[in-house]
Amino acid sequence: MLTKDKILGCYWGLAIGDALGMPVEFKSIEGIRSKYGDDGIQKPKENAIWTDDTEMTLALTKSLLLLGKAEKIKDLDEDTIGQAIAEEFINWLDNPGYAPGITTTKSVNFLKVNGAMKWKLSGANDSKGCGTVMRAAPFGLWFANSLTPELSLLDGPFHKLLFNESTRQSEITHGHKSATAAALAGSYAVALAINGVSPDKMINPIEKYCNHIHPDFENAMLRLKTSLVQRKDGTFDTDLKAISYIGQGWVGEEAFAMALYSAIQYTKDIKTCLRTSVNHSGDSDSVACIAGSILGAFHGMSIIPIDWVECLAEKKRMESLVSKVIEFFKK
Numbered sequence: 001m002l003t004k005d006k007i008l009g010c011y012w013g014l015a016i017g018d019a020l021g022m023p024v025e026f027k028s029i030e031g032i033r034s035k036y037g038d039d040g041i042q043k044p045k046e047n048a049i050w051t052d053d054t055e056m057t058l059a060l061t062k063s064l065l066l067l068g069k070a071e072k073i074k075d076l077d078e079d080t081i082g083q084a085i086a087e088e089f090i091n092w093l094d095n096p097g098y099a100p101g102i103t104t105t106k107s108v109n110f111l112k113v114n115g116a117m118k119w120k121l122s123g124a125n126d127s128k129g130c131g132t133v134m135r136a137a138p139f140g141l142w143f144a145n146s147l148t149p150e151l152s153l154l155d156g157p158f159h160k161l162l163f164n165e166s167t168r169q170s171e172i173t174h175g176h177k178s179a180t181a182a183a184l185a186g187s188y189a190v191a192l193a194i195n196g197v198s199p200d201k202m203i204n205p206i207e208k209y210c211n212h213i214h215p216d217f218e219n220a221m222l223r224l225k226t227s228l229v230q231r232k233d234g235t236f237d238t239d240l241k242a243i244s245y246i247g248q249g250w251v252g253e254e255a256f257a258m259a260l261y262s263a264i265q266y267t268k269d270i271k272t273c274l275r276t277s278v279n280h281s282g283d284s285d286s287v288a289c290i291a292g293s294i295l296g297a298f299h300g301m302s303i304i305p306i307d308w309v310e311c312l313a314e315k316k317r318m319e320s321l322v323s324k325v326i327e328f329f330k331k
Helices: 004-024 029-036 052-067 078-092 102-114 116-122 137-143 157-171 177-194 203-213 215-232 239-246 252-265 270-278 284-303 306-310 315-330
Strands: none
Touching: 004 029, 004 052, 004 137, 004 177, 004 270, 004 284, 004 306, 004 315, 052 078, 052 137, 052 284, 052 315, 078 102, 078 116, 078 157, 102 116, 137 157, 137 177, 137 284, 157 177, 177 203, 177 215, 177 252, 177 284, 203 215, 215 239, 215 252, 239 252, 239 270, 252 270, 252 284, 270 284
């Protein structure tokens, strides 16, 4: 069930994960170790900044605050929803955060030039970058109380609605179906977490919900399962080897599967989860952003290291928006 505590946990979890990964996003593991030591980066620096991952999550949140709760959204037409999201993405361009993705920037620039009403055309590309899943958490929050995790009800009206709206927000910027699958998985994982489903129990429902969308996503989930088994039996003697087997995280299906690996391995220890998510030769901040959203939604604030939150340069801006989300769900 969605609570104030889980809302806070989800947003702070993704923000601290993003901020931890930001300084090492474009570094190889050798480069990370050269700068931070053999264990890699361990905590956010003072006045740590987050990236476009968190900024776009906030933009999507703003659009959902305008659109209403799930019960209202289900009665809105697709253009109303698509334009509301597109307009907030256009606003995001004025404050994109550190190193915004090329595909997302191009797609949103198209919207800025041609108008939000052209949202169906802005994602006319074949990109499956992780920009869709890194921002997906708000849909999981919005639909959590309307979804039932039982597999037998995956064809229920709100599961279909989450499917449609996750697809829509993804396709505004990314045209590849694997990016769509990853975005849906990211939202659904947060919804499952809020409903008390632990990360290790998420693989089966997520595969049933998302695998049919594209084989690239299905293959990433297979690599995730292989990594978990081979880490347990010692074939992979480090988390780095296990998570790197899944991929680098630049594309959506890899970023999601890597994040879920970390969340499963370290469900009760978000610091180690996020350190595992960032210390590799890949898209560190996005993997950690996704992992942080899942564990924060599952545990709430009890798992969030407050000293890491205090390091965030834009903590007050996050507090302001999250307080609006909390008030929104009180009504």
